[in-house]
Amino acid sequence: MAAWKRCVPRALLFGNTVRFHTGWLLDMISLAEALRCIGETIRPAPIIETPLADACGRVLARDALSDIDSPPYDKSLVDGYAVVAQSGAARTLRVLEEITAGRLPRVAVDTGSASRIMTGAAIPRGADAVVMKEDTEDHGQTVRIGTSHILPGQNILCRATSFAAGQTVVAAGRTIRPLEVGILAEAGVTRVPVHAAADVSIIATGNELVAADTAPGPGRLRNSNGPMLTSAVRAAGAVAHDLGIVRDTMSELREAVARGLRSDFLILSGGVSVGVLDLVPRVLSELGVREIFHGVRIKPGKPVWFGRHGESDRRIGVFGLPGNPVSSFVGFELLVRAALARFHGHHDWQPTMASACLAGPLDHHARRDAFYPARLRDSADGRTAEPLPWRGSADLAALTHANALIHVPPGNETFSDGHRVDIVII
Amino acid sequence: MAAWKRCVPRALLFGNTVRFHTGWLLDMISLAEALRCIGETIRPAPIIETPLADACGRVLARDALSDIDSPPYDKSLVDGYAVVAQSGAARTLRVLEEITAGRLPRVAVDTGSASRIMTGAAIPRGADAVVMKEDTEDHGQTVRIGTSHILPGQNILCRATSFAAGQTVVAAGRTIRPLEVGILAEAGVTRVPVHAAADVSIIATGNELVAADTAPGPGRLRNSNGPMLTSAVRAAGAVAHDLGIVRDTMSELREAVARGLRSDFLILSGGVSVGVLDLVPRVLSELGVREIFHGVRIKPGKPVWFGRHGESDRRIGVFGLPGNPVSSFVGFELLVRAALARFHGHHDWQPTMASACLAGPLDHHARRDAFYPARLRDSADGRTAEPLPWRGSADLAALTHANALIHVPPGNETFSDGHRVDIVII
Numbered sequence: 001m002a003a004w005k006r007c008v009p010r011a012l013l014f015g016n017t018v019r020f021h022t023g024w025l026l027d028m029i030s031l032a033e034a035l036r037c038i039g040e041t042i043r044p045a046p047i048i049e050t051p052l053a054d055a056c057g058r059v060l061a062r063d064a065l066s067d068i069d070s071p072p073y074d075k076s077l078v079d080g081y082a083v084v085a086q087s088g089a090a091r092t093l094r095v096l097e098e099i100t101a102g103r104l105p106r107v108a109v110d111t112g113s114a115s116r117i118m119t120g121a122a123i124p125r126g127a128d129a130v131v132m133k134e135d136t137e138d139h140g141q142t143v144r145i146g147t148s149h150i151l152p153g154q155n156i157l158c159r160a161t162s163f164a165a166g167q168t169v170v171a172a173g174r175t176i177r178p179l180e181v182g183i184l185a186e187a188g189v190t191r192v193p194v195h196a197a198a199d200v201s202i203i204a205t206g207n208e209l210v211a212a213d214t215a216p217g218p219g220r221l222r223n224s225n226g227p228m229l230t231s232a233v234r235a236a237g238a239v240a241h242d243l244g245i246v247r248d249t250m251s252e253l254r255e256a257v258a259r260g261l262r263s264d265f266l267i268l269s270g271g272v273s274v275g276v277l278d279l280v281p282r283v284l285s286e287l288g289v290r291e292i293f294h295g296v297r298i299k300p301g302k303p304v305w306f307g308r309h310g311e312s313d314r315r316i317g318v319f320g321l322p323g324n325p326v327s328s329f330v331g332f333e334l335l336v337r338a339a340l341a342r343f344h345g346h347h348d349w350q351p352t353m354a355s356a357c358l359a360g361p362l363d364h365h366a367r368r369d370a371f372y373p374a375r376l377r378d379s380a381d382g383r384t385a386e387p388l389p390w391r392g393s394a395d396l397a398a399l400t401h402a403n404a405l406i407h408v409p410p411g412n413e414t415f416s417d418g419h420r421v422d423i424v425i426i
Numbered sequence: 427m428a429a430w431k432r433c434v435p436r437a438l439l440f441g442n443t444v445r446f447h448t449g450w451l452l453d454m455i456s457l458a459e460a461l462r463c464i465g466e467t468i469r470p471a472p473i474i475e476t477p478l479a480d481a482c483g484r485v486l487a488r489d490a491l492s493d494i495d496s497p498p499y500d501k502s503l504v505d506g507y508a509v510v511a512q513s514g515a516a517r518t519l520r521v522l523e524e525i526t527a528g529r530l531p532r533v534a535v536d537t538g539s540a541s542r543i544m545t546g547a548a549i550p551r552g553a554d555a556v557v558m559k560e561d562t563e564d565h566g567q568t569v570r571i572g573t574s575h576i577l578p579g580q581n582i583l584c585r586a587t588s589f590a591a592g593q594t595v596v597a598a599g600r601t602i603r604p605l606e607v608g609i610l611a612e613a614g615v616t617r618v619p620v621h622a623a624a625d626v627s628i629i630a631t632g633n634e635l636v637a638a639d640t641a642p643g644p645g646r647l648r649n650s651n652g653p654m655l656t657s658a659v660r661a662a663g664a665v666a667h668d669l670g671i672v673r674d675t676m677s678e679l680r681e682a683v684a685r686g687l688r689s690d691f692l693i694l695s696g697g698v699s700v701g702v703l704d705l706v707p708r709v710l711s712e713l714g715v716r717e718i719f720h721g722v723r724i725k726p727g728k729p730v731w732f733g734r735h736g737e738s739d740r741r742i743g744v745f746g747l748p749g750n751p752v753s754s755f756v757g758f759e760l761l762v763r764a765a766l767a768r769f770h771g772h773h774d775w776q777p778t779m780a781s782a783c784l785a786g787p788l789d790h791h792a793r794r795d796a797f798y799p800a801r802l803r804d805s806a807d808g809r810t811a812e813p814l815p816w817r818g819s820a821d822l823a824a825l826t827h828a829n830a831l832i833h834v835p836p837g838n839e840t841f842s843d844g845h846r847v848d849i850v851i852i
Contacts, residue, residue: 396605
């Protein structure tokens with residue numbers, strides 16, 4: 001039980017300001033190291049084919065190629081008249097036919113004639129420009145053209161301008177958004193190769209927990225982590241299974257963990273700090289989950305546990321998050337979300353660090369990388385982050401007013417208004 | 427048919443550079459006016475009660491109040507020893523009991539004693555501070571306390587610090603994210619009053635269209651708008667019904683529109699510009715849909731149509747988007763998305779304008795508010811927007827590389843690198 005041994009005090013230093021040094025801070029790894037471990041452990045999910053209608057939000061696993069030119073023919077971009085491009089005074093042309101979208105032109109246009117044409121319709125032979133309806137005067141059999149300069153190619157989208165048959169229209173690794181759905185439809189890719197969605201089980205541990213719809217008796221607390229993590233997992237594009245509350249006994253934990261290990265990921269909350277009933281690392285070890293790290297130098301979120309079960313073909317990522325809801329949330333945002341993103345095939349799976357200017361001072365005292373709740377706002381001058389008042393890592397209520405976390409490396413400093421800081425958007 | 431009348435040329439000005447003036451540009455309204463119309467027409471959806479597990483992403487429709495204090499008792503924030511706060515040299519205390527989370531303390535602590543306590547457990551009578559386990563040395567029956575200053579309240583979260591019974595924990599109008607799910611669970615709000623999700627029907631019109639899984643014959647195009655808009659509607663938190671492709675005949679259109687009017691919103695693509703087969707406004711009028719606007723001074727997206735059907739109790743918003751996929755997408759992002767957000771109860775339902783510095787020059791020539799595809803990047807100095815090369819409003823392929831639109835008011839100007847511009851994030 002390496003994780004337990006690490007927690008034994010190493011140096012006992014007494015005095016007015018010196019605190020005990022424990023193995024904790026010495027053994028803990030940095031956030032960057034933790035993310036490196038996650039990147040090495042978690043492999044992108046198997047590739048599945050999904051109908052185009054369900055592909056949005058997933059990551060394309062192979063380059064998507066078009067089976068046709070787009071557009072498949074020279075096409076009018078406007079409603080108007082297909083003509084031969086030429087300069088000169090306004091003039092009247094004979095109208096040959098009307099080409100609506102979906103119909104093929106029948107006759108060729110020459111310098112004395114024009115064909116009425118609709119947006120999306122095919123350009124007739126002879127014509128090399130389209131004059132917008134708004135620049136013409138319709139006289140039935142003839143049309144008066146109001147513009148004097150008509151350039152070749154004007155208002156025409158030539159065949160294969162967007163892409164040609166055989167060309168990659170969306171590259172592997174790209175996240176499929178509505179725009180990508182549109183272009184995949186255009187290219188005829190209706191069975192889309194994507195990385196499968198992760199299947200994630202969530203367990204909240206603790207003798208003190210009762211379900212959210214129950215009134216907590218003396219010494220009891222409601223389970224907020226279970227519902228919160230379940231929602232967070234779904235919002236990350238995975239399939240969540242909330243396995244509910246499990247008591248702090250070896251047998252109950254063993255049964256629940258064994259069930260959770262049928263998923264791609266298992267997330268436990270509670271039971272990973274150093275208390276006598278923190279049985280989670282012990283049960284995980286018994287069931288063959290190998291510890292990769294226990295403890296990350298972040299505040300809040302320090303006692304987070306990460307391990308893996310099984311080998312390369314069926315490898316399950318296991319996270320033990322602190323029972324404290326704020327620590328649990330931060331651990332999820334910084335580490336679990338990254339693991340899910342890596343599994344889902346995102347190339348940029350690590351937490352995205354952005355930057356903003358402080359709107360208000362920030363007092364910072366931490367021996368670890370600290371994350372402070374903040375309200376991000378967009379102004380005409382750029383982005384500002386207002387540090388929110390909060391009473392530390394048990395204050396979930398304050399965190400609900402935040403839409404970002406300000407990240408500050410270890411140190412003691414008061415940052416003033418306007419100082420540029422790193423942020424993680426939540 | 428007001429919409430048709432408006433399109434009749436008003437002034438016919440010939441010459442080298444002067445184009446016909448049509449009713450179009452004169453009658454078209456601005457984006458701000460269009461959004462005002464949408465705000466007046468669309469009312470927030472009826473309030474429904476949803477299970478907490480399904481509430482994420484919805485907007486809370488009534489203040490959510492807690493039925494308990496949180497925490498419900500004075501609670502330890504760490505694993506350690508509950509003691510009486512005092513200053514002085516390091517000392518050894520008798521250990522009275524072990525209080526695990528979920529168990530109630532049995533005996534009171536005095537200045538000569540301490541109780542071993544776990545994170546989340548209730549503070550015993552007499553004690554007013556907790557010393558972290560890492561600052562102590564455990565000798566079984568006794569404990570040596572290593573810190574000399576123990577402040578009252580240290581490592582204790584007092585009852586009702588987060589919120590008190592009867593207090594609002596999440597205010598009406600807030601979007602429910604995983605954090606809000608957590609705090610609603612803590613407060614016992616497991617049936618959540620939210621605005622219902624919109625039910626949206628999508629119809630792609632056009633004789634030239636074939637389904638995405640079909641090879642388009644001569645003069646035919648694949649329907650990319652249907653799948654794209656369906657995905658966009660789902661991504662906006664609504665329920666989408668893709669009604670497929672409808673031919674440009676009054677009877678087919680009439681039947682499909684009548685079916686679509688059973689939803690809260692109907693979105694049509696194609697058939698709203700000024701061509702001879704643009705039957706959509708005519709059919710909508712026949713079926714009792716009142717036109718509110720037709721044409722907005724935006725580029726791309728100009729011919730967008732908006733109307734409403736029915737009265738206040740059952741009011742249906744109807745959008746006609748241009749057939750061109752890029753225009754259709756921009757019309758959705760700027761107008762339909764806003765209408766859905768308003769229906770879903772979001773207070774900030776209008777498109778969020780942010781700002782960024784240009785990374786590369788931008789040539790701007792437009793008589794309307796123009797939106798250019800751009801790649802937004804976060805750097806240490808703030809946010810930059812790189813204008814992407816594109817071939818105008820038929821170039822959906824280029825738009826798929828964008829994650830933002832740069833918004834520039836009407837004018838002719840070349841903006842250089844570093845210039846601050848407004849952006850809409852897509």
